[in-house]
Amino acid sequence: xxxxxxxxxxxxxHAGSCGKxxxxxxxxxxxxxxxxxxxxxxxxxGSNCSDARDWEMSNKKKRLVGWPPVKSAHRPRSNGGHVKVxxxxxxxxxxxxxxxxxxxxxxxxxLRLMFPSSTSHHGDPYAVTYEExxxxxxxxxxxxxxxxxMSAKRLKILLV
Amino acid sequence: MGRGxxxxxxxxxxxxxxxxxxxxxxxxxFLPAAADRGxxxxxxxxxxxxxxxxxxxxxxxxxxxxxxxxxxxxxxSVRAAEVKGKPHFADFGLVPxxxxxxxxxxxxxxxxxxxxLEELSFKRMVVTDECLEMIASSFRNFQVxxxxxxxxxxxxxxxxxxxxxxxxxxxxxxxxxxEDCSSHWLSYFPESFTSLETxxxxxxxxxxxxxxxxxxxxxxxxxxxxxxxxxxxLDKVASLLRKAPQLVELGTGKFSAxxxxxxxxxxxxxxxxxxxxxxxxxxxxxxxxxxxxxxCVCEGLTSLNLSYATVRGPELIxxxxxxxxxxxxxxxxxxxxxxxxxxAGSCSKLQELRVFPSDPFGAGQVLLTERGLVDVxxxxxxxxxxxxxxxxxxxxxxxxxxxxxPNFTCxxxxxxxxxxxxxxxxxxxxxxxxxxxxxxxGLRRLSVSGxxxxxxxxxxxxxxxxxxxxxxxxxxxxxxxxxxxxxxxKTLKKLEIRDCPFGNKPLLANAAKLETMRSLWMxxxxxxxxxxxxxAEKMPRLTVEIMNDPxxxxxxxxxxxxxxxxxxxxxRTIAGPRSDTPDYVQIV
Numbered sequence: 168x169x170x171x172x173x174x175x176x177x178x179x180x181h182a183g184s185c186g187k188x189x190x191x192x193x194x195x196x197x198x199x200x201x202x203x204x205x206x207x208x209x210x211x212x213g214s215n216c217s218d219a220r221d222w223e224m225s226n227k228k229k230r231l232v233g234w235p236p237v238k239s240a241h242r243p244r245s246n247g248g249h250v251k252v253x254x255x256x257x258x259x260x261x262x263x264x265x266x267x268x269x270x271x272x273x274x275x276x277x278l279r280l281m282f283p284s285s286t287s288h289h290g291d292p293y294a295v296t297y298e299e300x301x302x303x304x305x306x307x308x309x310x311x312x313x314x315x316x317m318s319a320k321r322l323k324i325l326l327v
Numbered sequence: 328m329g330r331g332x333x334x335x336x337x338x339x340x341x342x343x344x345x346x347x348x349x350x351x352x353x354x355x356x357f358l359p360a361a362a363d364r365g366x367x368x369x370x371x372x373x374x375x376x377x378x379x380x381x382x383x384x385x386x387x388x389x390x391x392x393x394x395x396x397x398x399x400x401x402x403x404s405v406r407a408a409e410v411k412g413k414p415h416f417a418d419f420g421l422v423p424x425x426x427x428x429x430x431x432x433x434x435x436x437x438x439x440x441x442x443x444l445e446e447l448s449f450k451r452m453v454v455t456d457e458c459l460e461m462i463a464s465s466f467r468n469f470q471v472x473x474x475x476x477x478x479x480x481x482x483x484x485x486x487x488x489x490x491x492x493x494x495x496x497x498x499x500x501x502x503x504x505x506e507d508c509s510s511h512w513l514s515y516f517p518e519s520f521t522s523l524e525t526x527x528x529x530x531x532x533x534x535x536x537x538x539x540x541x542x543x544x545x546x547x548x549x550x551x552x553x554x555x556x557x558x559x560x561l562d563k564v565a566s567l568l569r570k571a572p573q574l575v576e577l578g579t580g581k582f583s584a585x586x587x588x589x590x591x592x593x594x595x596x597x598x599x600x601x602x603x604x605x606x607x608x609x610x611x612x613x614x615x616x617x618x619x620x621x622x623c624v625c626e627g628l629t630s631l632n633l634s635y636a637t638v639r640g641p642e643l644i645x646x647x648x649x650x651x652x653x654x655x656x657x658x659x660x661x662x663x664x665x666x667x668x669x670x671a672g673s674c675s676k677l678q679e680l681r682v683f684p685s686d687p688f689g690a691g692q693v694l695l696t697e698r699g700l701v702d703v704x705x706x707x708x709x710x711x712x713x714x715x716x717x718x719x720x721x722x723x724x725x726x727x728x729x730x731x732x733p734n735f736t737c738x739x740x741x742x743x744x745x746x747x748x749x750x751x752x753x754x755x756x757x758x759x760x761x762x763x764x765x766x767x768x769g770l771r772r773l774s775v776s777g778x779x780x781x782x783x784x785x786x787x788x789x790x791x792x793x794x795x796x797x798x799x800x801x802x803x804x805x806x807x808x809x810x811x812x813x814x815x816x817k818t819l820k821k822l823e824i825r826d827c828p829f830g831n832k833p834l835l836a837n838a839a840k841l842e843t844m845r846s847l848w849m850x851x852x853x854x855x856x857x858x859x860x861x862x863a864e865k866m867p868r869l870t871v872e873i874m875n876d877p878x879x880x881x882x883x884x885x886x887x888x889x890x891x892x893x894x895x896x897x898x899r900t901i902a903g904p905r906s907d908t909p910d911y912v913q914i915v
Contacts, residue, residue, distance in 0.1 A: 204572065233419035233686045233825075234800070235716060235743050238476075250533065267478075267504055271466020277424050313688055 232269045239266045250297075254282045254324040265316045271308055282324060292327040344788035352768035361386055380404060384698025387411065387433075388845055390452065391870065394902040395433045399440035401694045409470070414896055415751035415798075415847050416823055417451055418476065421894070422874075425909045430454040431475075438465035443535055446471035453477065456484030463491030470522075471497040488620065489517035497525035499552075507533035514539045523547040527554035527785055529578045529610075534558045545570045554578025557610050561617075576630075577601075579609030586616040594620035605629045611636030618646045625649035625697035632657040634683050639663075648673040654709075657681040660695040660716060667699030671706035679712040684743060687716075695726035697780065698789075704731040712737040720777055725759025729766035739774035745826070746803035748778040756778055763788035764794075774798035776879060781808040796821040806833045813837035823848040831858030838865050846898040850874075854895055856915070857888025862897070863915045870904050872896040873913045883913040 253260040261281045268274045278295065295307040295320035304323065307315060333463060356376050358364050368378040383400045387393065387410045399405075412428025430452045437444055454477045462469060469492045474480075482505065488498065489512050513535050516523075523543065527533070535558060544550060552649045555564065559718050561584040568574070584590060594617065598604070604624045608631075615638055628650045633643075639661035647656070647666070653674040660682050662779050663672070670677070680703055682695065697720045704710060704727070711734050749756055756777040764787050771793050775783065779802035787797070788811035795818055802808070811835035812822065824845065828852040841847055841862075856873070862869040873883060874894035904914045 231745075233416065233421045234745065235684060235741055236416075236419045236798075236800075237422070237684060237687055237716070238418050264504060267420075268424075273420070273423050280425065297612075 172320065182275070244272075250319055250321045252322040252324065254279065254293075255326050257282060265319060268316075270312055271315075274307070278322075279322065294325050294327050295322060296325060297322050332489075334408060348377045348380070351377035352874075355381055356383075363476070383407060385409070389898055389900075390430075390433065391427055391898065391902065391905050392900045395436035396440070396906075397902070399436045405441050406443060406445075407448075408433075408441070408444065409448040409450070409473075410452065411450040412452035414451075414823070414846060416825070416850070421825070423909075423911060425904065426794075426912065427907050427909070428452045429907065430458050430479075434458045434461050434465075438462075442466065442765065443468060445469060446473075448473040448475070449477050450475040451477065453479040454484075455479045456481055456487070459484035459489075460487040465488040466492075468494055470494050470856055471499075471525075473497065473499040473501070474503050475501040476503065478504040481508045482510040482512045482531070483508045485512035486515045487508045489513065490517075492636075493517075493520065495520075496522055497552075498523070499525050500530055501526045501527065503530050505531055507531070509533065511536055511539070513543065513586070516543055517714055518542075518546075521546050521548065524549050525552040526550065527552060527578065528553040528582070529608075529621060530554050531556045531558075537563055539587065541567060548573070550574065552576040552606075554608065555580035557745045560584065562593065565590070565593040565597040568601055572600040573603055574601055575603050576606035577604060579607070581610045581612055582617070583610075583612035583614065584617075586614055591620055592875055595623070599623045602627070605630075607634070607833040608632035611638055614638075615640060615642035618642045621646060622649060626651055628653055630655040632735045634659060635687065636683065637661065650674060655679040657683070659683050659685045661685050662699075663694040664696055664699040664702070665694075667695075671702040675707060676709055677703065677707040679737075680710060682706075682810050683715060684715075684716040689745065695722055700724070701727055704728040709734075711735055714739040714741075714774075714807050716741045716743060718743050719747065720756060721749045721751050721765055722754065722757065722759035722762075722832060723749075723751070724755055725756065726762040729759075729762035733766045734769065734843065735763070735767040736769055737772040738767065738770060739772065739798070740776055741774065742777040745776070746778045747776075755783070757783040757786070761790075764790040767847055770795050772796045775801060775802060778802075780804050784808040784811040788812050791816045794819055798821070799824045799827055801826045803827045803829060810836060811831040813840045817914040819843075820845045822846075824850070824852060826851040828853055831855060834858055836860055838862055841869055841897055842866060842899050844899070846896065848894075848896050850894040853893075854892040855888060856883065856886055856890040858913050859895060860888065867901055868901070869897055871901050871915050872908070873915055875911055875913075883915060 181301050189287070249262050249264050251260050252263050263274070263277055263281070268277065275295070296304045297307050297315060298304055298321050300320065307322070341906065351374060355364060355367055358367060361384070364378055364382060368375045375500070377404055381404055382556065383404060384397065384407045387398060387408070390410050390412045410430070410433050412430075413422050413426060416422065417426070428451060430449050437447070438461055443769045445468055447462060447469075448471075454474060457481055463471065472492075472495070488495070525545075530586070535556070537559065544553065544567055551574060553567065553569075553571060553574055554576070555578055557580050560578040561582060564579055564582070567679070568577070579914070598621055601624055605627055607621070607624070607628055611633060626649065629652055631647065631650060631653055631745065632698060634657040636659060639869070643662065644666045647653070647662075648669050651673060654676055655697065656677060662682070682699070695717050697717065698715070700713070700715050701724050710732055713735065713738075722911070724780050728860065748754060749759070755823070757780055760775050760783045764773070771792065773787070773791065773794060775798070781803050784803060784807075787794070791797070794816050797812065797816065797819060806825065806829060809824070809829035813833055814837055829849065834854065835858055841863075859871050859873055863869065872895070873892050874896065908914060
């Protein structure tokens with residue numbers, strides 16, 4: 168069974184009126200994303216849920232950047248957005264304001280400027296990780312950007 | 328016109344076209360508006376020379392529209408300059424870091440050519456500590472520094488300003504990203520320094536030395552505006568107010584504390600002494616129980632900025648309802664419809680309303696709907712500027728609002744979910760927004776949202792005769808939408824578009840229009856590289872900038888014409904293409 172996905176106008180029962188459960192909520196898709204239509208080709212809706220969740224995982228990075236148009240100062244911040252960043256092998260850490268970045272790409276760009284490849288890692292591949300509320304270290308990029316901003320307490324750049 | 332003849336008592340006045348420069352310059356000094364001065368300068372060469380040599384205030388709306396040295400050479404007597412940098416959508420993260428808009432070339436040119444400069448204002452620009460050091464050391468009568476939405480500097484740079492600018496009157500830092508170097512910048516004001524009238528450090532994240540601040544406030548008897556940051560505790564706010572009862576504008580900082588009756592009494596007494604307080608703002612992690620401490624100043628308030636305040640409920644509404652003379656209200660949607668109904672009934676002098684979303688990505692639990700805006704528009708006859716975030720809207724509501732308030736000059740509606748239709752009829756909101764532009768003949772700024780077809784743009788193009796700035800997102804169905812805008816809207820200056828199905832044809836068909844505008848931003852639309860190249864070739868006085876994802880850079884020359892363009896930023900310039908583009912920006 169194939170799920171066909173396309174971007175388009177939200178179907179009528181799906182528009183963002185307060186509190187109304189639309190297609191997106193039924194499938195557990197995050198509300199802040201683009202309104203998306205799931206079409207199941209052979210008309211079998213019974214087993215949509217798990218497929219939708221898998222599909223949703225792979226599309227999480229298509230979250231809207233810069234929407235709604237509120238300045239970063241107006242977005243809820245846990246600790247002012249600033250987190251410490253340390254890089255393996257570099258003695259002095261930096262601080263970065265996650266709330267002033269709208270996406271992973273922007274964060275990576277800033278980190279590349281803060282830790283240029285001339286220091287310690289000589290252009291070797293690296294991974295950016297963050298410490299969550301409960302102390303676990305997670306790879307940056309798995310969850311939507313906004314969730315990372317809210318839950319990251321500090322960052323560590325590890326050489327792969 | 329040409330009244331200088333009485334100067335030497337001669338029987339016949341000299342003809343107006345041979346008036347001496349000093350007379351012309353004196354006459355021009357009565358033209359405060361830059362547009363009027365520009366018009367005077369266009370009359371003839373004589374007036375051009377007199378006007379430009381005597382111009383005191385210069386506003387550069389796009390830092391790349393002219394070269395700094397050319398601006399300084401052209402207007403050698405400038406005392407106050409304002410320069411703006413990044414496009415507006417940079418506020419929402421759509422412009423990656425290191426894009427440009429460096430203030431340094433402007434500061435350097437000013438240091439060379441405007442030694443008598445008194446005021447400098449930068450908005451959305453990168454201002455470094457070196458810039459601040461240069462400002463502090465280059466202008467002996469420097470008085471006003473205003474930085475809005477800037478970045479790139481630290482408290483060390485601020486220390487250079489406070490130490491070096493002996494005649495400083497205003498230090499106004501609005502929503503900047505300031506690195507905290509723990510430098511005691513406030514302490515660098517000399518003990519003999521008393522000229523401060525405005526001090527706004529509300530955006531500063533770090534601590535300041537309170538004793539130093541208190542002494543500063545005590546000795547600056549002309550201090551009118553004081554906006555504190557979150558690091559100042561509530562009881563210290565009370566102490567400061569007692570030292571500066573003459574304040575006209577106060578930013579309270581965090582304003583958060585557990586309720587204690589003696590602290591409440593202190594605050595109440597402090598506010599009772601502030602007879603001149605007119606403008607109030609603050610971060611307000613406020614406990615509702617403290618709001619009554621403000622009651623004595625409510626009646627005098629003309630401006631209330633609660634846009635960071637999470638306080639809600641009956642105390643909030645009671646507080647606002649006592650502000651009978653309010654002209655400007657910025658508040659979170661926590662005020663809800665019934666709160667706005669109270670505002671409508673109490674604040675009859677309201678001119679500007681902004682309602683911000685408390686939970687922009689959330690579940691929409693807040694009870695703020697179109698109802699609140701309808702009520703305010705019905706009962707506040709002077710309301711002319713609105714920014715409103717909400718979850719739902721109807722055409723009927725918009726039509727009612729348009730009928731109630733034909734005097735709108737600024738109408739910005741943001742329905743949180745893109746492409747949301749009228750929730751009652753399920754139709755597009757074309758009719759509602761059309762009513763707004765048809766009714767509000769003086770509308771200068773408009774932001775549209777919700778489900779919209781090309782038809783709304785036909786209306787906007789035809790009726791937006793004063794429209795200067797238009798923001799469009801997730802709207803329209805075809806090229807026609809953009810064509811209606813660009814071929815209409817005679818006075819359009821800034822157009823910003825995201826996520827709309829607008830393509831190459833209307834852009835090329837209306838290329839000449841773009842030179843009459845300050846700038847055009849189009850992101851996530853349907854543009855291709857070929858059209859951008861054609862536009863650049865056709866219009867040499869425009870800079871056509873292409874921006875792609877910073878993660879993917881490859882030289883634009885190698886790409887075919889049909890490559891999609893993620894972001895286009897076009898602006899008119901007399902300076903030619905800029906040379907400071909980062910690797911992800913290419914000028915075609």
